[in-house]
Amino acid sequence: MSRFITSVQSTKGATERIFDILNKKEEKEKLASFENPSFGILDFKNVSFGYDEKTILKNISFQVIPNTVTAIVGPSGVGKTTLFYLLERFYTPTHGEIFLNGKPQLNIELEKWRSMFSYVSQDCPILVGTIKENILYGIQRKVSEEELIKISKLASCHDFITELPNGYDTKLGERGINISGGQKQRIAIARALLRNAPFLLLDEATANLDTKSEIIIKEAMDKLIYGKTTIVIAHRISTIQNADQIIVLDKNGISGIGTHEQLLEKNELYHDLANQNHKAEINECVKP
Numbered sequence: 001m002s003r004f005i006t007s008v009q010s011t012k013g014a015t016e017r018i019f020d021i022l023n024k025k026e027e028k029e030k031l032a033s034f035e036n037p038s039f040g041i042l043d044f045k046n047v048s049f050g051y052d053e054k055t056i057l058k059n060i061s062f063q064v065i066p067n068t069v070t071a072i073v074g075p076s077g078v079g080k081t082t083l084f085y086l087l088e089r090f091y092t093p094t095h096g097e098i099f100l101n102g103k104p105q106l107n108i109e110l111e112k113w114r115s116m117f118s119y120v121s122q123d124c125p126i127l128v129g130t131i132k133e134n135i136l137y138g139i140q141r142k143v144s145e146e147e148l149i150k151i152s153k154l155a156s157c158h159d160f161i162t163e164l165p166n167g168y169d170t171k172l173g174e175r176g177i178n179i180s181g182g183q184k185q186r187i188a189i190a191r192a193l194l195r196n197a198p199f200l201l202l203d204e205a206t207a208n209l210d211t212k213s214e215i216i217i218k219e220a221m222d223k224l225i226y227g228k229t230t231i232v233i234a235h236r237i238s239t240i241q242n243a244d245q246i247i248v249l250d251k252n253g254i255s256g257i258g259t260h261e262q263l264l265e266k267n268e269l270y271h272d273l274a275n276q277n278h279k280a281e282i283n284e285c286v287k288p
C-alpha cells in the first residue's frame with residue numbers, strides 16, 4: 001500500500017507537468033497570405049525586447065549580408081542568446097522588426113522561416129534515444145548510412161561514437177549513457193550540417209571546455225560555416241578574429257560594430273573582453 005501511494009504521488013506530479021504542456025497555446029499565425037521567404041539580407045531595425053517589464057535588448061539595429069560571418073560578443077546576461085530567440089521567432093520583439101530582404105519576419109510563414117535556420121544552442125540538449133536518432137532529429141528527408149558517417153566525420157564526432165559499446169545505436173539520456181558537453185555540441189553540429197539551411201546560428205558553449213575539445217569544435221564549426229550566412233555568439237575572442245563584422249553588445253544596446261582590428265582600437269568594452277580572454281588563455285597555458 002505504501003509503495004502504491006508513493007508511486008501515485010509521483011505520477012500525479014509528472015502528469016500535471018504533461019498537462020501543462022498539452023494545454024499550452026499552439027503557435028498560431030494570423031496572416032491570410034504569406035510572403036515567399038527569400039534568402040537575402042537580414043535586417044534588425046530598432047529591435048527592443050524584454051521577457052517582462054525589464055527591457056533586455058535596447059534598440060538593436062544591424063544588418064547581416066549573405067555568406068558572411070557576423071559575431072556577437074558581450075558580457076554574460078546582456079541578451080545574446082535572447083537575440084537568437086527573436087531570430088528564430090520563439091518570441092516577438094516588443095518594438096522594432098526584423099526583415100529578410102525587406103520583408104517583415106512576421107509576414108513569412110513560421111514553418112518556412114524556421115526551416116531557413118540551423119541552430120546550435122549553448123547547452124545542446126540530448127534527447128532520450130540513440131545517438132543516431134539524436135543526429136537525425138528534425139531532419140525531414142531520408143539519410144543513408146554513408147551520409148550519416150560522412151557528416152559525423154565532418155563534425156568530428158565519428159571517432160568517439162565508434163568507441164562506444166553500440167556505436168551509433170548507443171542509447172543516450174535517462175536510461176542510457178551520458179556524454180560530455182563538447183560531445184553534445186558536436187552532435188548538434190552534425191545535425192546542423194545535415195540540415196544544411198542557409199542561415200546558421202551558433203551559440204558557443206560557456207561551459208569551460210578543455211583546449212583540445214575547443215580546437216576540435218572550432219574545426220567542426222569552420223566546416224559548418226562554409227557557404228552559409230553565419231551568426232555566431234562567441235565567448236572567446238580567439239574564435240572570431242576573422243569575422244566579417246563583430247557586434248559588441250552591452251546592457252544599453254549595441255556599443256560597437258566593426259572588425260576585430262577596428263574594435264580593438266575604438267571600443268573599450270571589446271578591448272577589455274579581448275584582454276580578459278587573453279589572460280584566461282595564458283592561465284590555461286601555465287596550468288600544471
Ligand SMILES: Nc1ncnc2c1ncn2[C@@H]1O[C@H](COP(=O)(O)OP(=O)(O)OP(=O)(O)O)[C@@H](O)[C@H]1O
Binds near residue numbers: 051056074078082122
Ligand atoms: N526564458 C526567459 N524568461 C525570463 N528571463 C530570461 C529568459 N531567458 C533569459 N532571461 C534573462 O534575460 C537576460 C539575458 O539572457 P541571455 O540568455 O540572452 O544572455 P546571454 O547574453 O546569452 O548570456 P550568456 O553569455 O551567459 O549566455 C538574463 O538576465 C536572463 O536571466
Ligand SMILES: [Mg+2]
Binds near residue numbers: 080081082122203
Ligand atoms: Mg547565452
